[in-house]
Amino acid sequence: MDSTVAELITHDFKIAYVVTDTHLHIVEISPNAIILFDEPSHMVMAASLVEAIPELTGNEPALQKILNGTLPRFEIHWVNRETEDRQRKFLSLSVLPYRNSDNAITGVVVLAQDVTPMGETHQQLNQHRNELRLLRNQLLNHNAQLAMANAELRHLDEVKSTFISVAAHELQTPLSSINGFIEMLLDEVYGPVNDEQKEALDIVQRSATRLINIIKNLLDVTRIEAGRIELALRPTDLTELIELVAAEFRPQIEAKQQNLTVQFQPNLPFVLCDHTRTIQIVGNLLSNAIKYTPSKGSITLNTELAKAEGFLKITVKDTGVGMSQEDQAMLFKRFFRAESANVTGENGTGLGLYITRSLVELHGGQIWAESELWRGSAFHVTFPIAGQPPEKEAGREKVYYSLTFKVPPLP
Amino acid sequence: MTTINKKVCLLGDFAVGKTSLVRRFVYNMFDDKYISSIGVKVSRKTVQIPQANAFTSLTMMLWDLAGSERFDQVKSSYIRGTSGAILVCDLTRPETLANLHIYIEDLQYASPDARLIIAANKSDLVNEQQIALTEVEKITIRYEASYYLTSAKTGSGVENVFRHLARLLLE
Incomplete structure (x- = not known):
């Protein structure tokens, strides 16, 4: 090879070359071709090309085709080599026919271009891609494990719900029977009852009623979690339901000498709700307000168009005990009771607001609370409007406008 | 004593430990850090294999091929002329075993006479293994190949898998 051209190629383009004879024995190498060989350069002279460059192993048929002129060239990319100081190098090999001045093929020439910078970039890209694939696989595995754990938990939850449901049903029947007989005893169906006995029976009845309410709540929770609550939604005049609930709680309000104010914005439209569950929602909120408001405190029940x-x-x-900010964040979770509720001495399971929230959300509404510790709370509930009330309700505004009834304190 | 040269390819998905197996076998070294390979790296190791009353010296030219270049068009030029192959899977990644048949079929297309052996690698990661040995055995039965549990990290089984293949290459 012309020495000037050879120098240009080997120095400027970092291309090493190896030339063979027709027997594929090395006859010429460029000085920089040492990177290709494990042996010193003088040792490879006359050596077999395939032995000197092991990456050519298996390509003997291709080499023969180049020698007989039926293959113009072939290439091997990203050949890894290490320098003496253990630095990695990447080479790209091209194998071509070597021709003499008569254009006859007298051997092959192997051009080895140092493509280390490109190889490093390619290796890094490859590395990142593979690491991402490994991470993705790990994520998929973790997801599968989580899904299995989740299915197991769901199964256990179903078992638990079934147990609670069965146990609650089994408890409800005898408790209802106990309550019925106490009622009859108090009504003196079985003979006269003195004041001391009456007081004892009252305590038993209150306890039985409380147990029945707990059981009802537990049953509701299992139904909610199993998605088994069905609502019979129909356009409803909420004012009527609210009045009904307020009237039901009149005895408790009187007992604690509290003031209850019930207010309605005029011309309220009907809402779409289930009557029984709406009574339960308003009843839960009102019951809580009564429980956690001290004697002679005030409770307001206001109904208006939402923003x-x-x-x-x-x-x-209410003007009750209120709640801390921390407790408000947990308020609608199962079995949660605010710290301030505990100091009132009132009993509770921490299920009421969870059930209430679930029922409100089933209606497509929202529930939220505002509260200040020891100053009182306000619970807001929204219901979707069903439409304007029928024309026949002409007298409604007068009847319900700012309807206020106050329960007078007991003398 | 005659020395025989044989081309041996290590095939398998990326990050199954092909480079680490070669490194352990040739240099008795291991590095925990994963460095992906690109292209091909050829290493040599000569082993003495007892045959009849003498030892035969076999130089294994170990072709460590980049696992992620499975679909590379030039792959067939890499595995052409292969005398034997070590098919490597990672016991912690089931898909690496499932993919072995792709490499085996490619190998059998390019080098129909190549002998093969399976290395179920990373056997040291006992708690992370997700491949049952019965699954490995199914592949070995299908392709009439032996398998070894290997750990490039501890060296367990590494010498055995290479030496077993060396014996097969001299049959």
Whole structure:
């Protein structure tokens, strides 16, 4: 090879070359071709090309085709080599026919281009790609494990719900029977009852009623979690239901000498709700307000159009014990009871607000609370509006406008 | 004593430990850090294999091929002329075993007479193994190949898998 050209190629383009004869024995190498060989350069002279460059092993047929002129060239990319100081190098090999001045093929020439910078980039890209694939596989595995754990937990939860449901049903029947007989005893069906006995029976009845309510709540929780609550939604005049609930709680309000104010914005539209469950929602909120408001405290039950279009809002506001900010964040979770509720000495399971929230959300509404510790709470509930009330309700505004009834304190 | 040269390819998915197996076998070294391979790296190791009353010296030219270049068009040029192959899977990644048949079929297409052996690698990661040995055995039965549990990290089984293949290459 012309020495100037050879120098240009080997030095400037970092291309080493090896030339063979027709027997594929090495006859010429460039000075920089040492990177290709494990042996010193003088040792490879006359050596077999395939032995000197092991990456050519298996390509003997291709080499023969180049020698007989039927293959113009072949290439091997990303050949890894290590320098004496153990630095990695990447080479790209091209194998071509070597021709003399008569254009006859007298051997092959192997051009080895040092493509280390490109190889390093390619290796890094490859590395990142593979690491991402490994991470992805790990994520998929973790997801599969989580899904299995989740299925197991779901199964256990179902077992638990079934147990609670069965146990609650089994408890409900005898308790209802106990309550019925106490009622009859108090009504003196079985003969006269003195004051001391009456007081004892009252305690038993209150306890039995409380147990029945706990059981009802537990049953509701299992139904909610199993998605088995069905609502019979129909356009409803909420004012009527609220009055009904307020009247039901009149004895408790009187007992604690509290003031209950019930207010309605005029011309309220109907809402879409299930009557029984709406009574339960308002009843839970009102019951809590009564329980956690001290004697002679005030409770307001206000119904108005919500700021969110298409909703009506009920607010139950009290001057009770209120809650800390931390407790408000946990308020609607199962079995949660606020610290301040515990100091009142009132009993509770921590299920009421969980059930209430679930029922409100089933209606497509929202529930939230505002509270200040020891100052009182306000619970807001929204219901979707069903439409304007029928024309026949002409007298409604007068009847329900700012309807306020106050329970007078007991003398 | 005659020395025989044989081309041996290590085939398998990326990060199954092909480079580490070669490194352990040739240099008795191991590095925990994963460095992906690109292209081909050829290493040599000569082993003495007892045959009849003498030892035969076999130089294994170990072709460590990049696992992620499975679909590379030039792959067939890499595995052409292969006398034997070590098919490597990672016991912690089931897909690496499932993919072995792709490499085996490619190998059998390019080098129909190549002998093969399976290395179920990373046997040291006992708690992370996700491949049952019965699954490995199914592949070995299908392709009439032996298998070894290997750990490039501890060296367990590494010498055995290479020496077993060396014996097969001299049959």
